[in-house]
Amino acid sequence: MRRFLALRLAMSAIAVVLAAAFTFALIHLSPTDPVTLALGDGASAEQRRALSEQLGLNRSLAHQFGAWLGGALHGDFGQSIFTHQAVGAELARRLPVTLSLVGGAVLLALAIGLGLGFAAGLRRGSWADRVVTTVVSVGLAVPAFWLALLLSLAFAVKVRLFPVAGYTALTQDPFQWARGLVLPCFALSLYSAAVIARHMRGAVVDVLGSPYVEAVRARGTSRALLVRRYVLKNALATVTPVIGIQVAVLLATSVVMERVFVLPGIGSLLVSAVISSDFPILQGAILVVATLVILVNLLVDVGLGLLDPRVRPQ
Amino acid sequence: MSAAADRAVAPPPEAPASAARARRSRRPSTWRRLRRQPLALAALAGLAALIVVGLLAPVLAPFDPNAPDVLHRLQGPTARHWLGTDELGRDTLSRLLYGARTAMLTSFEAVALALVVGVSCGLLVGYLGGWWDRLAMRATDILQSIPSLIFAFAVIAVVGRGTTPTAIAVAVVFAIVFTRITRGLVLREREQQYVDAARVAALRTPRILFREILPNVLGPVIVEAAIMLGAAILLVAMLGFLGLGLGATTVDWGHMLDDARTYQGVQPFLALPPGLAITFAVLLFNFAGDGLRDAISGRAHEARPRRGARRRLRPHPRAAARGTGLAAGGRGEPATAAAGAAADDALLTVAGLRVEFPGEDGDPVEILSGVDFSLRRGETLGLVGESGSGKSMTALALLGLVPAPGRVTAGAARFGGEDLLALSEAELNRRRGARIATIFQDPIAGFSPLHTVGRQLVEPLQTHRGMSERAATQRVVELLELVGVPDAGRRIRDYPHQFSGGMAQRAMIAMALSCEPQLLIADEPTTALDVTVQAQVLDLLHDLSAQFDMSVLLITHDLGVVAEACDRVLVMYAGQIVEEGEVERVLARPRHPYTSALLAATPRNEAGGGRLPTVPGRVPPAWEWPSGCRFHPRCAHARETCRHGVIPFADGVRCARVHELETAASR
Numbered sequence: 006m007r008r009f010l011a012l013r014l015a016m017s018a019i020a021v022v023l024a025a026a027f028t029f030a031l032i033h034l035s036p037t038d039p040v041t042l043a044l045g046d047g048a049s050a051e052q053r054r055a056l057s058e059q060l061g062l063n064r065s066l067a068h069q070f071g072a073w074l075g076g077a078l079h080g081d082f083g084q085s086i087f088t089h090q091a092v093g094a095e096l097a098r099r100l101p102v103t104l105s106l107v108g109g110a111v112l113l114a115l116a117i118g119l120g121l122g123f124a125a126g127l128r129r130g131s132w133a134d135r136v137v138t139t140v141v142s143v144g145l146a147v148p149a150f151w152l153a154l155l156l157s158l159a160f161a162v163k164v165r166l167f168p169v170a171g172y173t174a175l176t177q178d179p180f181q182w183a184r185g186l187v188l189p190c191f192a193l194s195l196y197s198a199a200v201i202a203r204h205m206r207g208a209v210v211d212v213l214g215s216p217y218v219e220a221v222r223a224r225g226t227s228r229a230l231l232v233r234r235y236v237l238k239n240a241l242a243t244v245t246p247v248i249g250i251q252v253a254v255l256l257a258t259s260v261v262m263e264r265v266f267v268l269p270g271i272g273s274l275l276v277s278a279v280i281s282s283d284f285p286i287l288q289g290a291i292l293v294v295a296t297l298v299i300l301v302n303l304l305v306d307v308g309l310g311l312l313d314p315r316v317r318p319q
Numbered sequence: 320m321s322a323a324a325d326r327a328v329a330p331p332p333e334a335p336a337s338a339a340r341a342r343r344s345r346r347p348s349t350w351r352r353l354r355r356q357p358l359a360l361a362a363l364a365g366l367a368a369l370i371v372v373g374l375l376a377p378v379l380a381p382f383d384p385n386a387p388d389v390l391h392r393l394q395g396p397t398a399r400h401w402l403g404t405d406e407l408g409r410d411t412l413s414r415l416l417y418g419a420r421t422a423m424l425t426s427f428e429a430v431a432l433a434l435v436v437g438v439s440c441g442l443l444v445g446y447l448g449g450w451w452d453r454l455a456m457r458a459t460d461i462l463q464s465i466p467s468l469i470f471a472f473a474v475i476a477v478v479g480r481g482t483t484p485t486a487i488a489v490a491v492v493f494a495i496v497f498t499r500i501t502r503g504l505v506l507r508e509r510e511q512q513y514v515d516a517a518r519v520a521a522l523r524t525p526r527i528l529f530r531e532i533l534p535n536v537l538g539p540v541i542v543e544a545a546i547m548l549g550a551a552i553l554l555v556a557m558l559g560f561l562g563l564g565l566g567a568t569t570v571d572w573g574h575m576l577d578d579a580r581t582y583q584g585v586q587p588f589l590a591l592p593p594g595l596a597i598t599f600a601v602l603l604f605n606f607a608g609d610g611l612r613d614a615i616s617g618r619a620h621e622a623r624p625r626r627g628a629r630r631r632l633r634p635h636p637r638a639a640a641r642g643t644g645l646a647a648g649g650r651g652e653p654a655t656a657a658a659g660a661a662a663d664d665a666l667l668t669v670a671g672l673r674v675e676f677p678g679e680d681g682d683p684v685e686i687l688s689g690v691d692f693s694l695r696r697g698e699t700l701g702l703v704g705e706s707g708s709g710k711s712m713t714a715l716a717l718l719g720l721v722p723a724p725g726r727v728t729a730g731a732a733r734f735g736g737e738d739l740l741a742l743s744e745a746e747l748n749r750r751r752g753a754r755i756a757t758i759f760q761d762p763i764a765g766f767s768p769l770h771t772v773g774r775q776l777v778e779p780l781q782t783h784r785g786m787s788e789r790a791a792t793q794r795v796v797e798l799l800e801l802v803g804v805p806d807a808g809r810r811i812r813d814y815p816h817q818f819s820g821g822m823a824q825r826a827m828i829a830m831a832l833s834c835e836p837q838l839l840i841a842d843e844p845t846t847a848l849d850v851t852v853q854a855q856v857l858d859l860l861h862d863l864s865a866q867f868d869m870s871v872l873l874i875t876h877d878l879g880v881v882a883e884a885c886d887r888v889l890v891m892y893a894g895q896i897v898e899e900g901e902v903e904r905v906l907a908r909p910r911h912p913y914t915s916a917l918l919a920a921t922p923r924n925e926a927g928g929g930r931l932p933t934v935p936g937r938v939p940p941a942w943e944w945p946s947g948c949r950f951h952p953r954c955a956h957a958r959e960t961c962r963h964g965v966i967p968f969a970d971g972v973r974c975a976r977v978h979e980l981e982t983a984a985s986r
Binding site: 227258265315 | 460461462463464465466467468469472473474475476477549553556557560561562563573576577579580583584587590593594597598599601602605606715718720722723724744747748749750751752753756757759761764765766767768769770775778779782783814816827830831
């Protein structure tokens with residue numbers, strides 16, 4: 006198990022570097038010239054050369070990438086082209102917001118999705134199953150940000166249960182922090198909850214139809230034990246990779262949620278960076294998101310290894 | 320079911336090329352299945368309507384979607400503006416219609432692009448395999464570590480904003496998914512015979528890829544494309560909502576929602592039309608995709624279980640009650656207790672057992688039509704027949720394990736003074752594994768892959784005998800040693816995938832024996848095993864049945880197994896017992912033409928490599944069982960009398976012409 010962990014960790018590190026290289030390459034493919042962007046068309050050749058030098062643009066691409074990655078490892082992601090603020094500090098300020106939002110949504114999606122899917126799969130064909138299946142179909146189609154709009158209209162504007170917008174740091178006021186996250190987390194989680202429920206239901210149905218469940222029933226094991234010991238574990242092992250993918254989806258969709266509820270997370274930073282072509286911010290933010298996704302995949306792999314002996318290294 | 324049985328009776332192997340064609344000709348039944356799914360059909364119709372609306376938006380829209388009207392800003396629905404107006408007084412209905420046009424155009428553009436790129440890449444890497452494949456998969460892994468929306472950001476940052484850049488951004492994201500899906504399908508298809516045949520025929524790679532493989536992977540890919548179209552609409556809407564969308568003059572639903580967000584305090588109604596439109600469009604694509612998927616994979620039936628499926632756990636109480644009498648056959652045919660020896664020494668007596676499944680068109684299809692037999696104490700009774708004859712279903716019915724949505728509709732199974740078919744699930748549970756044990760065809764698949772073998776083996780002892788984990792483990796180790804599993808103390812900590820088939824079947828047998836059952840049901844216990852191991856397992860079963868004083872119901876397709884292991888044999892065809900008798904007699908002088916045909920098709924160790932004789936044709940599916948003698952379409956001796964009426968089971972055989980044929984044979 007230790008070797009397996011070390012191997013997976015090394016692979017993840019490589020994945021982060023490659024993801025960084027990819028983002029870097031993509032952005033440098035852009036026809037937009039950051040120097041022109043920053044200085045406008047009227048800048049003199051002198052000014053342009055000075056800025057080029059300052060940004061390191063006169064060096065080779067490989068050198069630039071090396072320098073950037075080396076800095077990134079120390080938390081130095083360069084400076085914003087426009088505000089000249091350190092990208093690293095900005096990311097660090099915004100990361101807790103994104104993590105709170107996505108973390109809460111992941112927990113909700115797991116609780117709702119696994120619960121509903123499990124219950125529906127065990128009672129296939131019942132009215133409860135049909136209700137869950139219908140809710141799931143709708144959940145897969147409702148755009149998260151529209152749901153967020155409606156929820157905020159209902160529970161923040163009309164009934165003032167929750168704040169309309171804004172983020173309170175956990176360290177500042179835990180209650181306000183939680184209160185502000187209820188609506189965004191719930192709205193964000195719905196789609197992933199639907200996906201997870203759908204897969205969980207399918208997995209439970211498949212497991213119930215498997216030869217080993219027939220064998221378990223044929224040896225007189227009670228249904229309660231069958232469900233608790235065999236169905237739950239086997240279905241969870243099937244759904245675990247889906248959970249990993251959904252965490253990535255939640256990370257991405259959190260961008261939209263940040264816009265609806267005006268949360269100062271990584272997503273809103275990304276959007277403004279895309280609009281203004283602020284490449285250092287773009288690179289840094291994408292790398293942070295990619296690293297989070299790769300970390301989640303690592304966790305999923307380890308979790309799967311714990312669940313399923315067949316994927317454990319011998 | 321069993322490969323060997325299928326080989327024995329299958330028609331001569333098809334030419335590979337025609338096999339490929341046969342796979343393609345699934346289409347007609349795909350359409351038939353699709354036609355039976357009203358929801359999917361409605362979704363397809365809705366999509367067609369949505370596309371027409373998009374195309375005709377300029378004609379249908381009552382106003383110019385971009386024409387401001389400052390006097391009528393932020394109105395709710397009025398007679399003039401059915402869905403109200405936005406912050407510039409623009410007509411929401413018109414914007415909604417034009418938005419449909421944008422949504423359809425961008426998502427189709429994106430998915431079409433992704434399809435072309437993704438499917439080509441997938442075909443290529445899947446077919447080339449090796450390093451190409453590994454490299455491409457690692458690359459997609461990396462690309463997929465950047466979530467799709469963020470990826471789209473990066474693409475938009477590079478290529479700029481507008482309809483085509485948005486489509487490109489979405490297409491790049493989806494192309495990766497299509498590559499993976501296609502590649503997975505190609506890897507599966509590569510193993511198919513027809514690809515080998517094409518390679519042997521020295522067809523050129525592109526030809527194999529596009530003419531042979533592509534048609535076969537297209538079905539699943541199209542399904543995925545339908546779902547992706549829905550996802551594309553969501554993604555485009557998100558980009559529009561974030562202000563990264565299509566630009567000022569193009570109307571898109573996401574941007575409309577962003578406006579609604581800004582003015583939600585003044586005119587909350589603004590949020591409704593575009594949100595509903597997106598939800599509705601995505602729903603349509605999802606339902607259409609799901610319907611297509613079910614139709615292509617033939618799972619339409621599974622996807623929407625019928626009412627009454629829940630009744631599977633227990634036979635219908637009334638039916639069970641009806642079946643308690645020995646003579647209760649139902650459906651006009653008198654029950655004819657196969658074993659006239661329903662005598663005192665009978666351990667199990669089955670009478671008039673009927674099992675039904677709902678057919679594709681909703682009418683019930685009977686797959687067991689009045690099965691009667693009895694099993695004596697200490698006897699090993701063979702139940703033999705081709706795949707689809709109902710052997711395994713008979714066993715499952717006895718155990719109360721008929722899979723949903725099938726159910727037992729009539730019959731009785733007397734076992735130790737009670738009717739198994741009338742017992743509740745809880746009562747059955749106390750007998751299963753305790754007094755009736757079962758072993759199955761594929762022993763490895765019969766163990767949960769995530770639990771150690773030991774954990775599963777101790778279960779009957781804990782459940783039925785209330786033994787502690789420790790005592791049960793000790794007993795299981797003894798039993799494993801008894802059935803010949805070496806190093807049993809260590810092996811119980813192994814997982815099923817670490818067992819060979821033969822060892823796993825020995826472990827299954829050890830578990831079956833653990834509560835010392837009176838009856839062991841062995842469903843094709845040797846079929847999945849190597850030939851050399853088969854004989855060992857049969858010998859083991861034989862010795863143990865004597866040692867533990869067990870009766871065995873041995874289900875097999877192989878008369879060789881019957882000859883080796885059984886005392887008496889039942890021959891089953893199309894849901895009925897057609898012959899019954901002592902093994903020596905049946906093998907030496909079969910009376911039913913089906914038994915003769917099976918015997919003739921049993922390979923013997925004779926010299927010479929002539930073609931294996933087969934029973935011509937195959938068991939028809941239950942809904943096509945003919946009237947009269949069910950074997951008559953395949954029978955060389957069939958006459959007009961065989962085609963009609965009910966052929967009774969009399970004197971150990973179910974054949975209208977048995978006496979004629981026997982007289983002719985003895986002459």
